[in-house]
Amino acid sequence: MATTYAALLRGINVGGSRRVPMADLRALMEGLGHDGVRTHLQSGQAVFTSGHGDEESLAAELAAAIERHFGFGVDVIVRDHAYLAAIAGACPFPAAELEPGQLHVTYFSAPVGPERFAGIDRAAHLPEEFRLGDRALYLYAPNGLGRSALAEQLARPRVNRGVIATTRNWNTVLKLVELTRT
Numbered sequence: 001m002a003t004t005y006a007a008l009l010r011g012i013n014v015g016g017s018r019r020v021p022m023a024d025l026r027a028l029m030e031g032l033g034h035d036g037v038r039t040h041l042q043s044g045q046a047v048f049t050s051g052h053g054d055e056e057s058l059a060a061e062l063a064a065a066i067e068r069h070f071g072f073g074v075d076v077i078v079r080d081h082a083y084l085a086a087i088a089g090a091c092p093f094p095a096a097e098l099e100p101g102q103l104h105v106t107y108f109s110a111p112v113g114p115e116r117f118a119g120i121d122r123a124a125h126l127p128e129e130f131r132l133g134d135r136a137l138y139l140y141a142p143n144g145l146g147r148s149a150l151a152e153q154l155a156r157p158r159v160n161r162g163v164i165a166t167t168r169n170w171n172t173v174l175k176l177v178e179l180t181r182t
Contacts, residue, residue: 002035002051003080006176007062008107009044010075010166018072020044028069032061040175047179055079059109075164077107081180088177092131093140100171101144106137106154109164116159125150145169
C-alpha cells in the first residue's frame, strides 16, 4: 500500500547557493520510483507517494540522490500525513489567533529531550517561547523568525548536534498537511 509523504529539504535555494530547481527535484524523485510528486514553494518541500521504504530510508535515498545529481549534500527529513497532521493538531500555541509568520515548527530527524535546551534562558527571550512536541519544536516569535533572538539560540550547532533540524512557518505546516492528505 502506498503512503503519501512530505520531504523537507534543509537549506536549499537560500541566498543563491545550493540551488535545486523544483522541476529537477520532481524529476529526480520520479526517477526514484515515487508517484504524484509535487513541490511547494522553492524552499524545499516535496510531496510524493511511495509504496516502499520508511521515513528514514526514504530520506536517506533522496539525500543520496540529490548529492549525486546536484553535487552537494542536503539534509532531508521525510514525514507522512498522519505525523504532519498530529503536529499541526498538537500545537501548544493558539495558532488560529496568531499571524502565520509568528508561529513556526522545527522538525527533527529524531526525538529530542528538554535537556538539549537546558542552557537557553527562556525568561530572557520573552515574549518569545518554544515548546517541544514529537520530534518537533514549536516556536512563537511575535516579531517574526528573522528578528528572533530565541530562534538564533535554538539553531546553534550545540543545540542541534546529532539531529537534522529544519524549520517551517505555520502556513507551510498547514499546507503540507493539506498536500499529504490522500
